[in-house]
Amino acid sequence: MTDSAITDAQVVRAPFLAATRHGFFTRQGGVSTGPYASLNCSTRSADAAGAVRENRRRVAHHVGVRPEHLLGLTQVHGDHTITVTTPWAEGAGPEGDGLVTSRPGLALGVITADCAPILFSNARGTVVGAAHAGWRGACGGIMESVVAAMGALGCAAGDISAVVGPCIAPRSYEVGPDMRDAVLACDASATDFFVPAARQGHFMFDLPGYCVARLERCGVGRAMAVGLDTLHDEARFFSHRRRTLAGGGPIGHQISVIACRGL
Numbered sequence: 001m002t003d004s005a006i007t008d009a010q011v012v013r014a015p016f017l018a019a020t021r022h023g024f025f026t027r028q029g030g031v032s033t034g035p036y037a038s039l040n041c042s043t044r045s046a047d048a049a050g051a052v053r054e055n056r057r058r059v060a061h062h063v064g065v066r067p068e069h070l071l072g073l074t075q076v077h078g079d080h081t082i083t084v085t086t087p088w089a090e091g092a093g094p095e096g097d098g099l100v101t102s103r104p105g106l107a108l109g110v111i112t113a114d115c116a117p118i119l120f121s122n123a124r125g126t127v128v129g130a131a132h133a134g135w136r137g138a139c140g141g142i143m144e145s146v147v148a149a150m151g152a153l154g155c156a157a158g159d160i161s162a163v164v165g166p167c168i169a170p171r172s173y174e175v176g177p178d179m180r181d182a183v184l185a186c187d188a189s190a191t192d193f194f195v196p197a198a199r200q201g202h203f204m205f206d207l208p209g210y211c212v213a214r215l216e217r218c219g220v221g222r223a224m225a226v227g228l229d230t231l232h233d234e235a236r237f238f239s240h241r242r243r244t245l246a247g248g249g250p251i252g253h254q255i256s257v258i259a260c261r262g263l
Contacts, residue, residue, distance in 0.1 A: 006030075006039070006062045016161040016222050019125035021063040021107075022258040024117060024165035024226065026236040030055035032252060040238070040252030042111050043072075043091035047252065056090070056255070063259045065107040070257065072109045073099060077136040081129075081145040083152070084108065097137050098146040100129040102153045104262035109255045113238040114230050116167035116211050117256035120146055120160055120220075125261040127155040133164075135179065138211050139186040144218045157219035164215075165256045166237055169229035170195075170206040173241070177201055189213075230254075 006029035013023060030039030031054050036047040039055050053067075060070040071084055073093040081098030084106055088094075099108040100120075108130040110117045116138065120129035129146040131137070147157050174197045183190050183205075193210040194203040208225035215223035230237040243251045 004029075004058075006058050010039075011062065012166060012226055012228065014119070014163040014165075014224070014226060016163050016224060017119055017121050017125075017258065019123060020121045020128060020258050020261060021065075022119055022121070023059075023063060024119070024256045025059055025062075025254055026166075027238050027252060027254055028236060029058060035250045036252035039254065041109070041255035042253035045252060046250055053090070059109070059255055059257060060107065063107050063257050065105055065259050069105055070107045070109055071099065072111060072255075073097065073132075075111060075132045077132075077134050079137060079141040079145050081131075081142070081149040083149055097133070097142045098129065098131040098149065100127065100146060100149040100153060101260050102127045104260050107257050107259040109257040111253040111255055112165075112167065112230075113251060113253045114168040114240045116207055117165040118143060118146075118162055118211060118215075119165065119256060119258040120150060120162045121258060122150070122155045122159045123161070127153045128258045128260045130256065130258055133207075133211055135175075135183055135205065135207060138207065138214060139183045139190060143211065143214050147215075147218050147220060158221045160220040161222040162215045162220050163223075164208045164211045164225035166226060166228035166230050166233075166254070167208055168231050168239070168241055169227075170204050170209065172229055172231040173205045173207060174199065174202050175205050177203070180205070
């Protein structure tokens with residue numbers, strides 16, 4: 001493997017999180033090939049293990065932590081948040097979809113390929129969080145779970161900035177009535193985030209808008225979405241929906257990371 005670094009142009013950043021080392025990493029800047037090209041960071045893909053390890057090493061270097069301190073979970077589309085105090089082995093993260101920490105030098109990562117990655121920080125960057133939010137996790141409460149876990153570390157909700165990263169956009173996310181009914185059964189206020197699709201009986205769902213609304217509802221000080229569509233930007237992002245529309249096959253996943261700074 002080479003020592004090539006990920007460039008700043010290959011990472012999406014958010015002004016709200018300027019106090020932290022963070023990034024919504026794209027699929028660019030890694031060493032994987034084929035359908036995983038090039039910065040696939042999923043340890044559960046069929047990509048070469050050595051390539052994934054090098055990709056994650058590059059990400060860790062970019063946010064200024066040791067590779068073994070870049071931590072992720074076994075994501076399950078739920079509402080459980082883990083408070084991280086010590087690192088675990090790569091690929092051995094517990095089940096959950098949210099992480100928080102106040103330990104300097106640890107970086108929290110979530111893996112996505114259309115679901116919404118959400119990064120959280122207090123004003124000083126000394127309490128941080130990350131969430132993986134598909135529609136199930138979003139309506140099930142994963143964002144509120146992260147905010148509550150940050151609160152347990154002494155961080156008031158009003159001191160939290162939260163940013164929804166690149167994910168499938170409203171123009172790309174056509175869903176059936178069963179999915180809409182499932183979301184509304186969980187959260188009746190979500191009706192504003194569905195609009196009729198061109199196909200009869202189907203809807204377009206605004207996942208990033210819904211995530212921002214849920215964040216605002218639970219009292220975070222600032223919430224925004226970066227507004228990048230993973231499905232339509234094939235050069236920069238992996239996308240499950242794009243793969244499905246193309247007939248299936250293997251796929252890589254991008255990573256979004258935030259690192260905790262010292263006092």
